[in-house]
Amino acid sequence: MxxxxxxxxxxxxxxxxxxxxxxxxxxxxxxxxxxxxxxxxxxxxxxxxxxxxxxxxxxxxxxxxxxxxxxxxxxxxxxxxxxxxxxxxxxxxxxxxxxxxxxxxxxxxxxxxxxxxNPIDLEDNLRARRLQTQVRVLGRTAMVLIVLLGIAVVLMTFPGVRQFGASLLASAGLAGLAVGLAAKPVLGNLIAGMQIALTQPIRIDDVVIVEGEWGRVEEITSTYVVVAIWDERRMIVPLQYFIEHPFQNWTRTSSQILGSVLLWFDYGLPLEPLRAELERLCKAAPEWDGRVMGLQVVDSDERAMQVRALVSSTDSGKSFDLRCKVREGLIAFVRKEFPGYLPRLRAEVPMEERKADRAMSPS
Structure with missing residues (x-):
């Protein structure tokens, strides 16, 4: 061979x-x-x-x-x-x-x-949260557009699909209107995502109050936002909500925040010892950042006066803990040092009833 x-x-x-x-x-x-x-x-x-x-x-x-x-x-x-x-x-x-x-x-x-x-587990993480929010929202939007473009290019490689597209264009008036109405939520969320990425009304790890719930922005996708509620629940909010509805953002420019404690006391309570006790409580608390500390009478009625203790912290979580410590400390201080000035109800007894009570008493 x-x-x-x-x-x-x-x-x-x-x-x-x-x-x-x-x-x-x-x-x-x-x-x-x-x-x-x-x-x-x-x-x-x-x-x-x-x-x-x-x-x-x-x-x-x-x-x-x-x-x-x-x-x-x-x-x-x-x-x-x-x-x-x-x-x-x-x-x-x-x-x-x-x-x-x-x-x-x-x-x-x-x-x-x-x-x-750009980690966000830092105390001063405003720049990191800004960058992460922009990249995450724009990235998710870009992924959706890339996938849609890839599918469109693949479909255009089939001659039958191209002819079907040409026939659709001939009657695109009513069909285009119907498709536009059907795709309004999707397109609205995509546009809202672009607005959030550029203007940043919210960012990753922002503290917000949405629908009366306090929580942190945990995730921002191309269509919705996940808000982690303080009790470990998760609230799913469409992106358009943050463009069309008012909400509270406690960390828009900084995580620093003021916290107030409101208490009612008798008019006879001296305020200077209470201010000294507030100062002692704040200096002993690691949650206090040293910026603001004050005590004022902010309201009163016919029975008592309302005292407000104003304190500052580096973030909302520490502010909540500090407010609890100040509230408990001031109440304990008044109960120990000035128990007679705690709020109480007073009533005027007519002189005749007083004389009757004295006559009936054993003494």
Whole structure:
């Protein structure tokens, strides 16, 4: 048997096509090794880039061979190329999906890198919360748009879909109105997300009061906000709510906050000892930040006066604890030092009843 009997015919179109595919996959493997070497060197010098490279590695592994296969199909002889049109279209769709996957992973990696290098578990975390909110909201919006664009590009590769789209455009008046009304909540939330990212009425870890509930902004997605309530419940609020309805943000410019304690005492209670006790309580409390401390009479009626103790803390959680300590300490101080000046009800007894009571008493 001569060598020509078992060796493949290189002049045959299918043989040349197979060789082209093998060469393309080999080149893809070489490019993969070279790219990994370059990316490793880049990651050493740029820690944030290392996080992006690590997350985007998987789609890159898929993109390189698919891209080389597409080039191989373009360079294939005419006869095999006509027979493998379906396979080429399938590889093209896979390449588009891989590119979409790559873009989504890059956005996700950028979001994770910003969160890693700008932690919010610090006392002064205003800048970190601002950056995380912007990147997270814009990132989620970008992911949605990237996925929609990828699906649209894939659908446009099918001739039937293109013709169906052209026929729809011919009668797009009523259909467009119906689609617009149906997509209003989705589009409204996307626009609200862009507004929140740019103007930032709320940020990650902001302390807010929504629908009468006190909580912290735990998560901001492309459609809703998760507010962690103080008793470990979670309130899910649409993004549009924060654009269309008023709400309280206790950490809009700073986490520092003032807390008040209101107490009722008798008019005869001296205020200077109470102020001295308030000062002692604040200086002994680690929650007090040393900025504000004061005691004033803010209201009165026919029976008692209302005293307000105003104290400051670095955040709302410490303010709540400090207010509880001040309230308990002042009440205990008055009960111990001035028990006769606690609030009580007084009644005037007519003179005749007093004389009757005295006459009936054993003494």
């Amino acid at each position: 001569s060598p020509s009997d078992w060796m493949p015919d290189i002049t045959h179109p299918w043989t040349r096509f197979a060789l082209i595919v093998v060469v393309a996959l080999a080149v893809a493997g070489i490019l993969r090794r070279v790219m990994h070497a370059l990316l490793r060197r880049f990651a050493v010098r740029h820690p944030m880039g290392a996080s992006i490279i690590m997350r985007a590695n998987a789609p890159i592994e898929a993109m390189l061979p698919l891209a080389m296969l597409l080039l191989a199909f373009r360079a294939a002889p005419d006869e095999p190329a006509r027979l493998v049109d379906g396979l080429e279209h399938l590889v093209g769709v896979g390449f588009i999906l891989a590119c979409t996957w790559f873009a989504v992973r890059c956005v996700s990696a950028l979001e994770a890198a910003v969160a890693r290098f």
